[in-house]
Amino acid sequence: MAPILEINNLFKNYGSVEILKDINVAIEQGDFLVLVGPSGCGKSTLLNCIAGLEPITSGNMAIGGQDMTNVSPKDRDIAMVFQSYALYPTMTVAKNITFGMKVRGIDPATQAEKLAYVAQQLQIEPLLNRKPGQLSGGQRQRVAMGRALVRDPKLFLFDEPLSNLDAKLRVEMRTEIKALHQRLGASMVYVTHDQIEAMTLATKIVVMKGGVIQQIGTPAEIYNRPANLFVADFMGSPAMNLIPAKAKANGNDMQIEIARNDGGPIVLTDTRNMDLPENVILGVRPEDIVDSALARAGDTQEAECVIDIVEPAGADTFAVMQLGGKHVTARLHAETTATAGVAQRLAFDLGKVSYFEPDTGLRLN
Template identity: 55%
Template sequence: MASLHISNVRKAYGPTEILKNINIDVTDGDFLVLVGPSGCGKSTLLSLIAGLDTISGGEIRIDNDRVNDLHPSERDIAMVFQSYALYPNMTVGQNISFGLEMRKVSKVERDKAVADAARLLQIEHLIKRRPGQLSGGQRQRVAMGRALVRDPKIFLFDEPLSNLDAKLRVDMRTEIKKLHQRLGATIVYVTHDQIEAMTLATRIAVMKGGVIQQFGTPAEIYSTPANTFVATFMGSPSMNLIPAVLTTRSDTLVLTMGEGSAAVRLDLPAQSAAVARYAGKKVIAGLRPEAIGVESSRVPDAVREVAVKVLVMEPTGPDTLAALEMGGVEVAARLGADIPHSPGEHCNLRVDLSKLVLFDAQTEERIA
């Protein structure tokens, strides 16, 4: 396996800039997920790594080798496509071994590689079948097997699960995670699905408009989003963003959400000096749904009680999603499965302010 270094990479088609100064460092064995809305440039970046398109500026290195001008066949990468790209007239075994055959690998070695990949992916019983006789999940395993036998430095996945139904997508996601854990492979994976990104990645690059909005671990992306775009794009339901004002009372910072009689005023636990400098200014308060209606917290001193009105309750089985009115603003909360409240009811819920994230009201960047 290998490391991947992307330095100041740009891609433009005429005057239209698709990627703008992309910088990413992936270490050996990392699982990098490129995530973002359609048209953000994530698939374009994957194509540049693969050598299927040329870069307009910057540098891509695999290990210490600059690959900008290398043909895809010389980069030692293997790609798994959204469309599977299997040959319909070949059996599963022939599809998996075709690339090796083109490289003049001996039949003995080919057969061993195919058998090893089939065993790893649990498709030994499908070796003699053709793609038309397989389900979508089985076809995706065959496409992965074809990549595996190459034993490349880097695996590239281009939205490989988007054609599968919801349950199969979850199952295949688990299989890909297991595969990464077994192989310790370096993987770059493109998706627009933030659940896939959070569950699969060791590193995530959130993209928008050809720019990386944030690069970090799933925990960093989720708990300390760099801006309001990342805050709302990652997480389901997304982070609540509530217009607020910071003031001081004695030596305590007070967060006021809403206006007039509906306003909610909360004494904040100790904050950073950067947050303290916003006293007297408008901010955006970010709270994840699970921070509202908590029963306990790792930081008990950060828990506050807040008056809310229940608007909608959506039982999901293990928990209940609720739409609440708090400070005159509608917010989403993830409550317990047996929460004893009903729509229209006024009640008090506990809010965990240790999970509060504050953003600049003008720039929408997180206040560190």
């Protein structure tokens, strides 16, 4: 079966400025693709190219196995949900949702049936006779989604749909969008700058920077095996610790030396990764540095570390220390005895670490 969306060698220029550079992405029917990256990385431009709202400079694109490179937006069988909701203020919720069907000449009985189904899916039945001005932000976003859902398109496109909502509502709507995707089995492309949103919603993530794809993978692949320093730093909250270190071969293993401000270096022994250059950046997630008493069996190595700052955060306590000249965060248990200014025995999980080349930033293991 052909991918539901396939983009090959896509470039997008504005005059002499290259905005998107050699984009290649394919997703299968039912995938939830999230485009994520900092502001200005090109993710919304790419979404607009998929929608046909922006012409592409070169390359090609197929939706449902059909070439859509030069097809107008209305003939692409897509539905788009915008950040601004884009509702008609003088129309009721019901009319906003059915307007597109009315324009396409769909009979009133089918319109009513689809409206009832979508209103139930989104739990907006009580709102159908209200106008957008009488709705909260979350309710308006549901109506905008309803208008897309009645189309039953090949592809749903979402452009930062939750960025106008407050933090609590964003989390609720995120859960609803995920549940909706699971119920409908629809194919979705979703743009966000929020990496938590990307991790929770996606079946596949595209991380972008400066118009270039940095990595494509499942949330687990992106999180556990970032392709470069940018992805490692961008994905995850708190971010991955990136610590300058020295690697030295020692018989059948590698010794990883990390400078400490107080006393000699920490030395960790890695038995898995033998082929490392002398200078490396050691990447370790905060949850992979734990109190030694709580260390899981396996590939953990312990070291004494002087804690600079302790930050209680409910279920976790974050401890910050200086290693390799960098602030390093450990995610400890709420009941930890870690105290600022005091050395604490911590366990590093070497089964989970990443190594990066300092000059190119590329992953080594």
